[in-house]
Amino acid sequence: MPLICFASPKGGVGKTTLTANIADALQRLGHRVLAVDLDAQNALRLHFGVPLTDRGGFVSELLQGNADWRSHLRQTPSGVLLLPHGAMDLRGALDLAAALDRDPELLGKPLREMLAEPNLVVLADLPPGPSQALALLAPLATMVIGVLQAEAISAALVPEIESGRFLGTGTMAALLAGRLRVVLNGVDLSSRLSRASAEAVARHLGFRMLGAMSREETVAESLACQRLLLDHAPESRAASDLKEVARLISAALPPTMAATPPTPEAALAPSAAPLPQQPTVEASR
Ligand SMILES: Nc1ncnc2c1ncn2[C@@H]1O[C@H](COP(=O)(O)OP(=O)(O)OP(=O)(O)O)[C@@H](O)[C@H]1O
Ligand SMILES: [Mg+2]
Known part of the structure; x- marks a missing residue:
């Protein structure tokens, strides 16, 4: 089943924000969505209302030999299924990196199991820059959605992204470059520089540019309130940008994954999903 990764050579550009909110927007379009946090910052959960004090998760448990991802699933109020990363200290992160170097299957096997789930779109939030998770x-x-910002450094990183060097080396880089699309985040139309860099990047990337999202206080606010943007500011320009990006992603999914808009009956019916019962975010509070 489809896997959509959010990655970037540069940090702080909006990967986690987009993963969470596009997961929500895809769910609203009728897809069944699993959002997986593969970044040790463990921040994806905050967009879905999981409390700061709730530190459990999937990746942080891998070293304890618990690769049963289903046991870490959260059913969020948005309807999106969530696999939080889990909190990790420096020692844990270094040990996990070494273990993944020795045995990439530690993460590869559960990921392939997730992708084998029927009718599930998996969205993965990755750490900034190169990582074992991205290589895997x-x-x-x-x-692979490369997130860039409408500013000079991101614009300078475009060749890195489009060559695929950021995803692999040699022939593999060229192969993987074909599945790369870019979302330009934080576009400020009132700023000459932001507008000019956004236009230059769009002109250069052509069809590889999937969409653009405006810079807006509501986006940062929604995270501060631990809410999703489509709940917090559904009428904002950023919300409409987000819906457009989600629509394009939905249209690019294999035909078997066609969205089925939820009917009132379906909303009341128990899920036909084979996944086991998951704790709800409310229950974990
Ligand atoms: N379009 C936007 N308008 C305003 N603020 C935004 C926008 N997108 C993201 N932000 C804010 O920018 C900050 C960084 O966003 P986010 O954490 O999603 O980036 P990231 O790429 O995941 O960072 P990291 O590389 O550290 O994982 C957050 O405070 C977020 O609320
Ligand atoms: Mg992030």
């Missing part, structure tokens, strides 16, 4: 996921991905 890029060959499995249907689409």
